[in-house]
Amino acid sequence: GQNIDQPTEMTATEGAIVQINCTYQTSGFNGLFWYQQHAGEAPTFLSYNVLDGLEEKGRFSSFLSRSKGYSYLLLKELQMKDSASYLCAVKDSNYQLIWGAGTKLIIKP
């Protein structure tokens, strides 16, 4: 079966750095996506990786290793507004998105 694993919850301190990991086992691979979802709101797109390596976008970076079936989302200079759930999703060989359950990130002052 297809599976996306990510931690259920993480806690970090304002101003610090946090890394959210995602491992996947899917039938084929056509890209990995990270979405942010604030409580009670819709998910919004953060990043996309299809080749190995690091993609940087402001305070957020996303890394991919296809051989290891592994990705992480790195958030720097954490702000209170970064408190949200972070969803990892992989596009399989049929171009269908397979979603992880999400990681709830709690930022403390």
Place this chain on the structure above:
Amino acid sequence: IAGITQAPTSQILAAGRRMTLRCTQDMRHNAMYWYRQDLGLGLRLIHYSNTAGTTGKGEVPDGYSVSRANTDDFPLTLASAVPSQTSVYFCASSADSDTGELFFGEGSRLTVL
């Protein structure tokens, strides 16, 4: 403002009743999707449409139906609601079926009693 509009935002429904969740987008996206989101689970695809006039079944299609008569609208119908269909429903769209960047509506919270 361009985007996706869902209605209703919230609804309480008696079991056995028929319900249609509406979804409209004005971005001229080809692909549209319906997901349900339940606590502790990832988003699960109910039905999708790669282009107007075509639809397909996702991971959890039973008890739901969709239609795609035109590019903009993609309603989701529960023919006879059951309590297990209590969930938050998200409609989403993408430029085409190969594109991973989805744009989501604000969600419809449905409670079936």
